Amino acid sequence: MGRGRAGGLGALLVGTIAAGSALGAQSTRPPFAVPTWAFPTAPAATAPAPKPDSVVLRRVPRSTRTYTMRQVSNGFDIPDWFPQSHPPMPASVQYGVPPNARGCGYCHLPDGQGRPENGTLAGLPAEYTIRQVAAFRNGTRLAANPASPTNSMHTLAKAVADSDVVTAARYFEHLALTRRNRVVEVARVPKTRIEGMLFAYGDPGTEPLDGRLIEVPETFERHELRDPGVPYISYVPVGSIARGRSLATRGPAGAATSCAACHGPDLLGKDQVPPIAGRAPSNILRQLINFRTGARSDSASASMWPVVERLTVRDMVALAAYVGSRKPTR
Ligand code: HEC
Numbered sequence: 660m661g662r663g664r665a666g667g668l669g670a671l672l673v674g675t676i677a678a679g680s681a682l683g684a685q686s687t688r689p690p691f692a693v694p695t696w697a698f699p700t701a702p703a704a705t706a707p708a709p710k711p712d713s714v715v716l717r718r719v720p721r722s723t724r725t726y727t728m729r730q731v732s733n734g735f736d737i738p739d740w741f742p743q744s745h746p747p748m749p750a751s752v753q754y755g756v757p758p759n760a761r762g763c764g765y766c767h768l769p770d771g772q773g774r775p776e777n778g779t780l781a782g783l784p785a786e787y788t789i790r791q792v793a794a795f796r797n798g799t800r801l802a803a804n805p806a807s808p809t810n811s812m813h814t815l816a817k818a819v820a821d822s823d824v825v826t827a828a829r830y831f832e833h834l835a836l837t838r839r840n841r842v843v844e845v846a847r848v849p850k851t852r853i854e855g856m857l858f859a860y861g862d863p864g865t866e867p868l869d870g871r872l873i874e875v876p877e878t879f880e881r882h883e884l885r886d887p888g889v890p891y892i893s894y895v896p897v898g899s900i901a902r903g904r905s906l907a908t909r910g911p912a913g914a915a916t917s918c919a920a921c922h923g924p925d926l927l928g929k930d931q932v933p934p935i936a937g938r939a940p941s942n943i944l945r946q947l948i949n950f951r952t953g954a955r956s957d958s959a960s961a962s963m964w965p966v967v968e969r970l971t972v973r974d975m976v977a978l979a980a981y982v983g984s985r986k987p988t989r
């Protein structure tokens with residue numbers, strides 16, 4: 660790999676573009692229906708949300724800090740439960756600029772661990788982060804389900820100053836993803852409800868998993884408090900991890916498409932190709948779908964099109980389960 664791979668990547672990229680755009684090439688691909696459950700979206704509120712409470716002091720495990728819900732919900736001076744877990748944040752991460760450029764750490768958390776609905780920034784190459792924000796801004800990075808509120812990132816990308824993106828990207832690049840996912844293979848899943856852009860445990864009892872990947876925070880309250888330490892659990896169909904390992908290793912469309920060929924040994928990233936090991940499985944799944952439908956259509960994403968071209972939803976769930984369950988660090 661190394662230098663050689665860069666050439667291979669370029670060749671693949673050119674090859675794909677020569678064969679037509681992502682959408683143009685679709686005619687020769689098997690049909691693909693976007694599974695809407697992969698983009699959980701709560702129905703729009705009918706009444707304005709009540710003002711967050713500004714009296715009760717909340718806590719999360721292992722932090723000595725306290726915040727009210729009002730403070731937790733302030734995207735322009737974000738809560739930081741574990742200040743010792745990361746270097747001082749640049750202003751773009753902690754404060755942002757009102758009214759539309761909230762601090763990156765509000766959604767992606769101060770240590771960049773992110774939440775399944777927005778994704779991890781810790782350890783992403785700065786150049787990659789900068790390119791993604793540009794793609795959100797210019798509309799070449801969309802979501803395969805247009806109802807999905809990933810719009811928050813589009814609003815932000817249009818509002819944020821370029822220099823703030825650069826300082827944020829450099830800050831997150833040097834942080835490590837430490838959260839470990841629990842991926843659990845089941846036939847039946849605890850009942851869930853949708854909160855915002857995320858599944859949460861719902862009524863008591865279980866229901867058939869039915870081929871889905873359902874990722875939930877262990878407790879929704881800690882997720883709401885933006886606790887970077889809350890564990891997330893992904894329920895996947897029985898056999899997914901082994902199936903994902905086999906697809907990832909041999910490559911869905913031959914050896915050149917094995918995940919490690921570009922994402923590096925242990926899938927921890929290589930040059931500008933982002934690390935994927937240990938990232939939120941539901942987010943990995945959405946990105947595979949976004950590449951598959953051409954919703955991610957910026958030129959750098961062309962390397963991923965041949966990889967996903969023939970994948971079924973079942974394959975993608977398996978890959979997300981396997982990749983998400985890998986160790987995020989050496
Ligand atoms: C209001 C919430 C919010 C804020 C604030 C926010 N983001 Fe995001 N971000 C999102 C969401 C939602 C996504 C997922 C979009 C998708 O995958 O379609 C996302 C995705 C991303 C991604 C893609 C990650 C990947 O692995 O592909 C990058 C990079 C990113 N954001 C950078 C930033 C930077 C830099 C800032 C601060 C300047 C920032 N974000 C602030 C909500 C936010």
Ligand code: HEC
Nearest residue numbers: 907915916917918921932933943946959960962963966978
């Ligand atoms: C030919 C090279 C290549 C191969 C093979 C490849 N990838 Fe990628 N992958 C990339 C590149 C380049 C990107 C960044 C795309 C961009 O900049 O938009 C990427 C991005 C991704 C992302 C999005 C990450 C994020 O932060 O949003 C996921 C998920 C992913 N790849 C999964 C996989 C899986 C799973 C496999 C194996 C089945 C795989 N990739 C094989 C080159 C490759």
